[in-house]
Amino acid sequence: MEIMPEYFLYLGLGLIGIELFVGVDTGFDLVLLGISTILGGLGFWLTGSLWVGVGITTIVTFSYIFFGRKFLKAKLFHSHHKTNIDRLIDNQGLVIKKITPHYPGQVKIDGEIWRAESKKTIKEKETVIVTDVNGVTLKVEKRSQ
Numbered sequence: 213m214e215i216m217p218e219y220f221l222y223l224g225l226g227l228i229g230i231e232l233f234v235g236v237d238t239g240f241d242l243v244l245l246g247i248s249t250i251l252g253g254l255g256f257w258l259t260g261s262l263w264v265g266v267g268i269t270t271i272v273t274f275s276y277i278f279f280g281r282k283f284l285k286a287k288l289f290h291s292h293h294k295t296n297i298d299r300l301i302d303n304q305g306l307v308i309k310k311i312t313p314h315y316p317g318q319v320k321i322d323g324e325i326w327r328a329e330s331k332k333t334i335k336e337k338e339t340v341i342v343t344d345v346n347g348v349t350l351k352v353e354k355r356s357q
């Protein structure tokens with residue numbers, strides 16, 4: 213079987229297509245690997261040498277992996293910052309309306325009143341710890357003394 217320059221093109225387009233199908237989860241890597249494969253195919257087509265095509269593909273791929281990938285990732289992805297609601301986790305609050313496993317109550321944290329749920333009954337004036345936030349409802353546990 214003879215390897216033809218078009219195979220590089222098909223492989224490169226296939227990698228780009230997979231990136232489009234999967235989405236940004238691959239971090240744009242498959243698009244750039246697809247482009248390097250297409251460039252290798254172009255080199256193969258212009259020179260008629262398979263090894264030139266493989267060489268170009270290899271050089272462009274390794275250049276991206278070792279030099280361009282870190283730069284590109286920094287530009288594409290932003291770090292996750294906690295929202296104000298996320299900052300409630302691990303905070304203490306005071307129960308102002310009794311909480312039962314089947315009926316939410318209310319908790320006061322930093323002067324704000326929140327809807328709160330718990331797997332156990334927690335009476336008024338007891339201190340709780342926020343373990344999770346679901347929408348505007350806090351998941352709390354009784355603070356161990």
